[in-house]
Amino acid sequence: MGGETTSQQRRVPLKRLLRVASVSCGVQFGWALQLSLLTPYVQELGIPHAWSSLVWLCGPLSGLLVQPLVGHTSDRCTSRFGRRRPFIAGGAACIAVAVLLIGYSADLGRVMGDSGTHRPRAIAVFVVGFWLLDVANNVIQGPSRALLADLTGKDYRRTRVANAYFSLFMALGNILGFATGSYSGWSSILPFTATSACGKNCANLKSAFILDVIILSITTFISLSSARETPLNTSFRTTGLESQTESSSEEAFLWELFGSFRYLTSPIWVILTVTALTWVGWFPFLLYDTDWMGREIYKGAPNQGQNYHSGVRMGAFGLMLNSIVLGAVSMAIEKMCRKWGAGLVWGISNILMAVCFVGMLVISLVASNLKPSQSGLPPDGIVISSLVVFAVLGIPLAITYSVPYAMMSTRAEPLCLGQGLAMGILNLAIVIPQVIVSVGSGPWDQLFGGGNAPAFAAAAAAAFVSGLIAILALPRSRVAKKTTIRR
Template identity: 30%
Template sequence: MISLVWIAGPLSGLIMQPVVGVISDRSRNRWGRRRPFMVGGTVLVSLFLLLLGWTKEVVQMFFKDKDTVRNGTIVLAVFSIYGIDFAINAVQGSCRGLIVDTLPIPKQQLGSSWASRMVAVGSLVGYGAGAIDLGKAFGPLLGDSQFKQLTAVAALSLCLTVGITSWAVTERVLISDGLEGQDNLGPLYVLKTIIKSAMHLPPGIRAICHVQFWAWIGWFPFLFYSTTWVGEIYLRYDAPAEAKVEDDLTGKIGRIGSMALIAFSIITFIMSVILPFFVRNPEDETRRGFTPRPPQRIASFVTDIEKYKPSLLSMWMISHCIFAASMVMAPFVQSLRSATIIVAACGISWAVSCWAPFTFLGVEINRLSQSSPSYGHLTRASIELESPLQVHNHGTEDASDATGESSGKYLGIMNLYTTLPQFVGTAISWVVFSLLEPGKSPELSKEGDASERHSTEGPNAIGVCLFIGAICAGGAAVATRRLKRLQNY
C-alpha cells in the first residue's frame, strides 16, 4: 500500500503541471491566467491536508466496526495524499509561471533566486514544525495530536502565503479577439498541444530539459531515501547495542535522518541567499561591452569583482559536480558524522537546482517573445479595458509563443523531464533493493522473524542507489556544458 502512495508524486507531476500550464496559458479570466489556479489549488490542498489529519474521525462518522474503520482510514488517507499531490502541482506550476510572466529578462535570475530562498525557508519551517511539540505551542486549538496540528499549520501557511502573493502581484490578463480556436480547451486539444510542444521544443528549452532529466535521476533517491540512509548508517556503525533493540527502530531512523535534512536545509538557505550576489546574470552575458557604472569611489573594486564572477550556467554545472562528488562517497561512509556532512553539502547543489533551471527557462521564453514578430491590431476588448497589463492572442498557431503566453506550457513540459526520471529512479531502486536487500533492510531485520534477518556486513542498498545517482549527476554536468556551447551563455 505504501507503493501506491510513493507513485502519487511523480504521477501527479506528469499529469497536472503540463495540463494546468496549457489551460492557464489560454485562460482569459479577469483575475489573470495563473491566479485562479493558484487560489483554487490552494483551497483543495488545504482541504485534503485537513482530511489527511482527521481521516480516522471522518471514517468513524460513517462506520463503527473496528476493521472497517481501519481499512477505510487507510483508503481515505491514500486518497487524501493523491489529492494533495495533484492539487499542489497546480499551485507550483502557476507560481513558477507567474514569475516568468511578470518579470523581464534582466529580472528572471533575481525572481528565481528569491523563489529558491523561499523554498529553503519553507523547508526550515516545515522541519522545525515537525521537530517541536506543537501541542505545547497551540494546545488543543489545532487538534489533539502532533500530526493533526502539523497538517493544520501547513494548510494555514499555504493559504497565507498564496493569499499575499495573489493580493500583491499585478498579473497580465489575456485578451481574445474571438477568432476560431480560442475556446478549444478540450482534453484532446490539451493532449495534442503537450505532445506537439514536447516533440518540437526550441533548442534552448530542449537543452535545459535534458539537463533536468539527468539531474533528477540523481536527485530522486536522495530526496526519497536520504533520511533512511543516514539513520541506517547510524544503526550500522555508531549506535550502542541497546539502541538496536528498541521497539520503534523505524521511528528512530526517521528522527536521526531528519537532523541531517535540517542541516541540508540550513545550507540550502544560506547558499540561496549568498550565491546570487556572486553570479553573473544570464542576460548580462548577452550584452557584450555593457558594464553597469558603479560609484566612482568603488568603480575599480567592482570592476575587478565582476571579472571573476562565474556565470550562472557555470555555477549550475559546478553544482552537479558537487552533488556527484558527495554521492559517490555514499557506499563507503561508515559514520553518522560523515553521512550528515555529505547530505548537508548537497544543500549547495539543491540551492542552485531550485534556481538555475527556472531562470534559464524564463530567459528563453522571454527571448522567444521578443524575437517573434508583432501581430495584428488592438481588439475591441483590449481598447475597452485600456490596460497596459494585457496579453493579446490573435488566433494564430504561434501566437502564444509570440506573446510570451506559453510559459505555463513550457514549465509543464520541463516538469515532465523532472517527473519521468522519478520513474527511472524507482526502477533502479527496485532492482538494487531486490539484489542487495531482498527482505527487510539489515538494520531493521531484528524487528522481523528469523527468515528476514541477515547480516549488515554487505553494502547498504540505499548507498548504492545514491552512487548511481551520482553517475547520472555527472551526465547532467555534461548536458549543462552542451547547453553552454549551444547558447553561448
C-alpha cells in the same frame, strides 16, 4: 506577456516580486513535511518499505498531465481575477484539504472500522490525501513560476532574480517544515491531536499539518494580493503579441504539447536532458532521506522501538540545515550565473551532488561495520558526517530549484510559448524520471537486501553524467552576453 504587459513596461519592483514569490514558502512547508515524515509514516500504517515508493507515484504521474495542462490553461485563462491567480488559489485550497486528510487518516480509519494494527481504511484515506496533495502541488507550482515570468517579461536578469526569490522562499518553507518535523513535542502543545487511534508520532504529524494550513493561507494571501494581473480578455484588445500566442495555442492540449517538441531548439533539448538526469539523482534522496537516517544510521525499523523515529527526526534536522544552505546560496545564484555562466554553475553543482551521494554510501558502509553502543545510538561522528552531507546538498538543490526554470523561461520566449506551457514542458523532464524512480527504486533496493544504497548509487551516477553534459553542452558566453545587453 499579455495581461502583464503594462506591469512589465513599468518594471515591477523587486519588493513586489519578493512578495509574489512568498507563496512558495507555504507550499514548500507542506512539501518539507511530506518529504521528511510521510515515507516513514506510510510504513507505520503497514505498507512495506519495498512498496512505499509506489505511494509517491502520483506526484510524477499527476505532474505529467496536471502541471502542463494547468500551465497551458492558465496561459489562456480569461478570469477577471487574472490568468494565474485562480489556479494558485485553487491549488492552495486543495493542499489544505489534502494535508488534513493525511493528518486525520488514522482517526478516519478508526471511525470507518479499523482496529489494532490492521488499518486498511486508514491507508486508503492516507493515499487519497497523499495523491490529492501531489495533484494540488502540481496545480500551484506551474502558475506560480509563470506568474513571476509574466511580471519580469523579457528582462532575463530580473527573471533569474525572481526565480532566486522563489528559491529563497522555498528554502524558508523547507527550514520551517523540517524544523517542525524534527520536533517531537507537538502532541504536548496541541494535546487535542492525540487520540486513541493516533499516538504520539501520529499526533506530531497531525499537528505539523495543521500548522501547514495556517502558513499556507498566510503566504497565499500575501502573494495573490501583491500580484496585479490584468484579465486576459482586456489584454487581447491592447496587444498583438498575446493574440499571436493565443492563436498558436488553440489546438487540443495533449497532442499539441507533445507535438511542440519538434520545434524545440538544441539548447532547450539540452536543458530538458540535464533536468531529467538531475531528477533521477534527486528523487531517491527525496524519497528516502529520513528513512535512510532511521534505518541505516540509527539502525531502527518502523513500529520497532524508538531508534527509527529518532533517526527520522535527526534526518528532518539535517534537511533543515540543507534548507538553510539552500536559502543562502539562492541569494548568490544570479551573481554566479552572471560571472561563470548558468551551464557551468549547474554542471558543477550536479557533480557536487554526485559526490554527496557517494559520501552517503560510504557513511552507510562505515555505520554497518560499527558495533552498536550501549545506548543503541550511532556514534556522534557518523551522525555529524550525515548531517554535513545533508547540509552540503543544499548547494546543488538551490541551483536545481532556480537555474533550469530561468534558462527554460528565457529560451522559450522566442518560440512564442506561453510561460505556463513552457514550465509544463520542463516539468515533463522532471516527472518522467520520477515515475521511473518511483516504480523501480523499491524493488531495486529490495533485490539488494532492502536498504537504500542501490537507489543512491544510481542517483550518484545520474547526477555525475548530468553535470558533465551541463558543463560541456550548455552555452556560457551567450547567457553572459544577454545579461550584459539587458543591463
